[in-house]
Amino acid sequence: MEQQSFLAENSGKNSTKGEAQLEGVVEQIIFHNEANAFTIIELLSDQDEIIVTGKMPPLNVGETLQVKGEWTDHPKYGLQFAASSVIKQAPRTEAAIFAFLSSGAIKGIGEKTAEKLIKAFGQETLEVMREKPDRVSRLSGIGRKRAKSFQEALQKERSYQELSLLLLPYGIGPARIRTIYKELGDSAEAVIRQNPYYLAQRVRGIGFETAERLAEAFGMTGDHPVRLRGALLYTLQQSLFQDGHSFVENKQLLQNLTKRLQVEEVKLGQALDKLVEEELVLRFDPADSEILRQQKESNSNMDVNANPEKAVVAMRSVFMLEQDLAKTVRFLSDRPEAKCEIDPRYGDTLYC
Incomplete structure (x- = not known):
C-alpha cells in the first residue's frame, strides 16, 4: 500500500472535542x-481550503493526504486542523495525478508532459510510470532515458515512504529517518528487516535498544542468530568508540x-565462532607475538581454537588498521x- 504515516503534535490552543x-x-x-518535520499546509478538501498543522x-503540491486530528481555534x-x-x-x-505530476514533484515533468501521460494512461499513470517504463518511453518526446528517470524518482519516493512506515512506530523521527535513508539508500527497509542491528552499527544515534525492539517485531528474539551476531558486533564497536578499546577479552x-x-553462553560462543570463521572478527592471544606476526604477514585469519581464557576479540578491520599504523610508525x-630549520620570515614554520 502506497502511504506514509507521520505522528504529529497538536499545535492549537483550544481544541474541539473528538477526533x-x-x-x-x-x-x-x-x-x-x-x-522536526513540523509543517503548515493548505489542504483542499470537499472544495474547502483548510489550514492543517503538525508533523508531516x-x-x-498536488499530493493526496488522509489526515486525522482535531479542529482548533x-x-x-x-x-x-491540528493533525x-x-x-x-x-x-x-x-x-x-495531474496536480501531483505538474507540481514539480518528479524532475522533468511539467504540465504538458503530465497531460500527455494522463491522456495515455489515465488513472493508471503512476503505476505504469513505476512498473512499465517501456510503455512510457514510446510516447512522443519522452524516450527511454526520461522514462527511466521518472521510474527511479517514483521508486525512490516509495522507498522513503516504506522506510518511514517501518520506523516511525519505534520512536525514530523524520530527521533521523532521512539520515538513515541517505546512509542506506533505496534498499534501507529491506536491509533493516534482514538485520535491524545493522542500524545500530551504521547510524549514529540509533542504539541497541531500538534495534532490539525492531528485531522483536521481526521475530528475531532469544538466541536467533541475527540477534546474537548483531549484539556481538555492536558491543565490539561500542567498546572501541565509547571506551577506546580496540579489543575485548573473549x-x-x-x-x-x-x-x-x-x-x-554456548549459543553466543557459536555465533562468535561463526564471525571468526567469516573473518569479520579476530580472536587471538595478545601475548603471542608469533601469532600476531603470522596474521600481519599472511593477511589470513588466526587460530579459531585460541585459548578462551587468554584470548581477546577484535574487529578485523580495526586490528588491520592498528597493524598498518604500527608499521608506519x-x-x-x-x-x-631530519635536519630542519626555522624560516624567520614565517615565524615558527619548519622547513626540512
Whole structure:
C-alpha cells in the first residue's frame, strides 16, 4: 500500500472535542521545518481550503493526504486542523495525478508532459510510470532515458515512504529517518528487516535498544542468530568508540552479553565462532607475538581454537588498521633524523 504515516503534535490552543478525519489534496505548503518535520499546509478538501498543522513527511503540491486530528481555534490565525497523523496516499483521480505530476514533484515533468501521460494512461499513470517504463518511453518526446528517470524518482519516493512506515512506530523521527535513508539508500527497509542491528552499527544515534525492539517485531528474539551476531558486533564497536578499546577479552565479552541478552553462553560462543570463521572478527592471544606476526604477514585469519581464557576479540578491520599504523610508525622511526630549520620570515614554520 502506497502511504506514509507521520505522528504529529497538536499545535492549537483550544481544541474541539473528538477526533476528526479529512482527505484532500495539498494546495500550498506554507511552512516546513526539516529538523522536526513540523509543517503548515493548505489542504483542499470537499472544495474547502483548510489550514492543517503538525508533523508531516516532505510533501509536494498536488499530493493526496488522509489526515486525522482535531479542529482548533488558534487565537491569532483562527480555525485550523491540528493533525495527529498524516498518511500520504497515491493520487486516485486524474485531476489529483495531474496536480501531483505538474507540481514539480518528479524532475522533468511539467504540465504538458503530465497531460500527455494522463491522456495515455489515465488513472493508471503512476503505476505504469513505476512498473512499465517501456510503455512510457514510446510516447512522443519522452524516450527511454526520461522514462527511466521518472521510474527511479517514483521508486525512490516509495522507498522513503516504506522506510518511514517501518520506523516511525519505534520512536525514530523524520530527521533521523532521512539520515538513515541517505546512509542506506533505496534498499534501507529491506536491509533493516534482514538485520535491524545493522542500524545500530551504521547510524549514529540509533542504539541497541531500538534495534532490539525492531528485531522483536521481526521475530528475531532469544538466541536467533541475527540477534546474537548483531549484539556481538555492536558491543565490539561500542567498546572501541565509547571506551577506546580496540579489543575485548573473549571470556568477558561472552559473560557480559550472556547476561544482557539472557541466552545460553554456548549459543553466543557459536555465533562468535561463526564471525571468526567469516573473518569479520579476530580472536587471538595478545601475548603471542608469533601469532600476531603470522596474521600481519599472511593477511589470513588466526587460530579459531585460541585459548578462551587468554584470548581477546577484535574487529578485523580495526586490528588491520592498528597493524598498518604500527608499521608506519616503525618505518618513520627508522628514517635518518631530519635536519630542519626555522624560516624567520614565517615565524615558527619548519622547513626540512
